[in-house]
Amino acid sequence: MSSKDNEYNDVWELVKSSIDISKEQFDKMVMDVYNKAQSYLTLRAAALIVARNLGVDTSQVAYPPITGRLIEVGPVKKSRSPRGETPYVLFSIVNEENRISCVAFGEHHINLLKNSDDKVLRLRKYTKAKLRKYTLVKITEDSIIEVLDDNKLPPIIDLKPAWVDNLSELKEKRGTYLVKVLVIDESTTEYFACPICGKGLELVDSDWICPEHGEVEPEVKKVWRYLVSDRTGTYPAVYFGDVSEGSLMNRLVILKGYFRNDELQIQKIYWVSEEELIQGV
Numbered sequence: 001m002s003s004k005d006n007e008y009n010d011v012w013e014l015v016k017s018s019i020d021i022s023k024e025q026f027d028k029m030v031m032d033v034y035n036k037a038q039s040y041l042t043l044r045a046a047a048l049i050v051a052r053n054l055g056v057d058t059s060q061v062a063y064p065p066i067t068g069r070l071i072e073v074g075p076v077k078k079s080r081s082p083r084g085e086t087p088y089v090l091f092s093i094v095n096e097e098n099r100i101s102c103v104a105f106g107e108h109h110i111n112l113l114k115n116s117d118d119k120v121l122r123l124r125k126y127t128k129a130k131l132r133k134y135t136l137v138k139i140t141e142d143s144i145i146e147v148l149d150d151n152k153l154p155p156i157i158d159l160k161p162a163w164v165d166n167l168s169e170l171k172e173k174r175g176t177y178l179v180k181v182l183v184i185d186e187s188t189t190e191y192f193a194c195p196i197c198g199k200g201l202e203l204v205d206s207d208w209i210c211p212e213h214g215e216v217e218p219e220v221k222k223v224w225r226y227l228v229s230d231r232t233g234t235y236p237a238v239y240f241g242d243v244s245e246g247s248l249m250n251r252l253v254i255l256k257g258y259f260r261n262d263e264l265q266i267q268k269i270y271w272v273s274e275e276e277l278i279q280g281v
């Protein structure tokens, strides 16, 4: 029995909010039911039976909570309905077993997701949605996304479903993954960025214009350009973040990124080898 099948906190929350009962009483009733048919029940199943017998509507916990680290969040889109426009984003989480594709609706969830890169999330009260040929976990405005303690899951680099084996596979898949590469060329250039969102600015009639925020005071930022390599090929890469190690030249790097056209967009750098792999050539 996996530990997930023994978690019934969400069932308890539902019971607690519906009827007047102590946790001790509820736990005892769950154990009583569980002990009657251990070969056919998990503690969670027993809790659902008790809740149902108590007259609690358990339909909203039909899908057990999902825990995973947030690996990617897509751009904000808008869905239109007769009730108006609702913003939504596609996102993915990973845990030890799976990579799970999800969609979240509403400002509140979007803001939480935008600030939770790599964090451990628990999704509750979700439903499922079909998008083309995929089934997605659907976070509606009534669903709950919680940020859990970081130690609830291993670090993202220890989660197998977060990885691709090589750059060619990363290019084929449409999404953000971890990959290990060798940096074989490096350069840096400066650009003028929006102080609010970091996007590149355009010079229009001697004013600096952000596509999102209009006229702003520009900030000078660095962009790193690399050529990265593995046994499947060499690819140009770009990184807008800070590199605490300084030069990555000739080093092995574990990074998170995705391909836009033929260019690898580096989102985050997790590890850089201390030694240069190729020296004194």
Ligand SMILES: [Zn+2]
Pocket: 194, 195, 196, 197, 198, 199, 210, 211, 212, 213, 214
């Ligand atoms: Zn901006």
